[in-house]
Amino acid sequence: MRITALAGGVGGARFLRGLLHHARQTYPLSPDSDPLQLTVIGNTGDDITLFGLRVCPDIDTLLYTLGGGIHEGQGWGRSDESHHLAEELAALGAEPQWFTLGDKDFGTHVYRSQLLGQGMPLSAVVDRLSARWGLGDLGVRLLPMTDTPVxxxxxxxxxxxxxxxxxxxxxxxxxxxxxxxxxxxxxxxxxxxRAAPAPGVLDAIREADVVILPPSNPVVSIGIILGVPGVRDALRGTRAPVIGVSPLVGGRPVRGHADVCLRTIGVEETSAGVAGLYADFLDGWLVDEDDPMPGRRGLEVVRRPLLMSSVEAAADMAGAALELGLRLRAERAPA
Amino acid sequence: MRITALAGGVGGARFLRGLLHHARQTYPLSPDSDPLQLTVIGNTGDDITLFGLRVCPDIDTLLYTLGGGIHEGQGWGRSDESHHLAEELAALGAEPQWFTLGDKDFGTHVYRSQLLGQGMPLSAVVDRLSARWGLGDLGVRLLPMTDTPVxxxxxxxxxxxxxxxxxxxxxxxxxxxxxxxxxxxxxxxxxxxRAAPAPGVLDAIREADVVILPPSNPVVSIGIILGVPGVRDALRGTRAPVIGVSPLVGGRPVRGHADVCLRTIGVEETSAGVAGLYADFLDGWLVDEDDPMPGRRGLEVVRRPLLMSSVEAAADMAGAALELGLRLRAERAPA
Known part of the structure; x- marks a missing residue:
């Protein structure tokens, strides 16, 4: 079963960890089983160069969350982290000091920056980082949306x-x-x-059984990935159902500033508003149980509790999205 | 009193810390005193790029030792150091793993690499690092021997x-x-x-009251600085007495591998052999109390215990070198 997901940082990563948890509970590994193969297309639009090092916040949050190294309380950064390097940079008067980077986290950035500096494309660097975090063993392939710096x-x-x-x-x-x-x-x-989709990105969308948009920020995470030339066309053209999960609960984002971002681009801060951003390719839409959004022709709306208060809660949400996708896929399949 | 010293890493740094200690004991600061102004010309020949970061081992050992941040037991690196970044690099399979870099130390390398990457010359970076370590307040100006990568x-x-x-x-x-x-x-x-002496290097030698060569490695530390075009001529031409301190005690280096280095370049592993490397500019030569080296015309040999077993012992050595330099300078001065 080939699932492809577009993802930002914390929300997307927690949702996808829930998806893996759901899959482990639901489809025990056996020689006959069709294991879940998850391709994650990560947002690189919020990448930043700090202290001469290339930092990819969303990619790293995905790596650390799926690989088991995330700081659970924060949702980003490494667990059991120290900040000696950053303290030294502060002693040196280096700027900025508003972006927190821990010592282990710096290891990722130093490693990535060295390889990028040697001319290795980001996608190849992400392959190496994925190996360090054992993503392959989890059936996960992580792709940056593009190798082009954005x-x-x-x-x-x-x-x-x-x-x-x-x-x-x-x-x-x-x-x-x-x-x-x-x-x-x-x-x-x-x-x-001018960005080109990273190798494998368009194929992962075209050849998926189900495409999922986790409850990541629709403007500055999912919206940026959709802006990579070719990605939107691939979503319109894929035979896989595209299932989205609304980032709004009770009309507000659970985390992050999706409402502010939506206002900035002039889109209503509702699940209907967000679905409108995906209108040309969205087939199924998971909204919170109290969300007033009505269904409409061509869009199946399903209600579920959308608070990822635990791995199990995220697994339930992801399971519902997957179930919806598989149902729509079965309905589409030739008899 | 303007003192200029050529220095490598651990041995040079400890000697110069002793010199500052000696000066504080001997010349109490008063409005009338002539405070010691020490210019240190540091070896950059053992600089290395690791993980894409520029590491300057000798410069950093000088900074940390004079600035009070050195790991006393090792003689290099920072005190109270952790190694979380390096552990992460090891988990990523990054090479090399034989060079120990701590988290605070990485702060220096990240900062320096960022500034070098922005086009700042190494000497300007060293100025900033010197400010962080308060060298100016100690009357110390640290110059890399050259801004040219060597x-x-x-x-x-x-x-x-x-x-x-x-x-x-x-x-x-x-x-x-x-x-x-x-x-x-x-x-x-x-x-x-093709290296050019860093700004201030030649003037510091020409305009010094005394030039001192600490007991740094005569081949791969002092010898490299002497190889920067113009430095040797400046030493030959300066009116300041040039005082050297033998790195050999009982025919062997106290630390490091000076004997191996001397053998490699075909020079006898004795204080006489080392003095021969400096023959064209050396005026005074401090050797260990049991050193059999005889004096000779134009070279005043003075015997002292040369084991830097404590800051005080290093201060005694440095004081003896300074005293010898001031005496030779007085003898040269027109009546």
């Missing part, structure tokens, strides 16, 4: 100065430093229009 | 294979990994003939 910037107006001069800051500075509180005019994704 | 390589014959094919390995691999036990044919210093 960076999301946010055009902001300085707070309290409505007539102040607009400037573009890196997405991470807006997201982490300003907690998305600095009024954003728009997002500008440098390099996206 | 790397010492060792041409070796594989051990146990006298007819084996010769190959060149980085000095650090020979020194750290093979503990100088792999038979060395010769040293090749890539880039040295």
């Amino acid at each position: 960076e999301t910037h946010v055009v902001v107006t300085p707070e309290g100065e409505p007539d102040g001069e607009q400037r573009a800051i890196h997405f991470q500075e807006w997201w982490v430093r300003h907690r998305a509180e600095l009024p954003a005019e728009r997002f500008v994704v440098a390099g996206l229009d | 790397e010492t390589h060792v041409v070796v014959t594989p051990e146990g294979e006298p007819d084996g094919e010769q190959r060149a390995i980085h000095f650090q691999e020979w020194w750290v990994r093979h503990r100088a036990e792999l038979p060395a044919e010769r040293f090749v210093v890539a880039g040295l003939d």
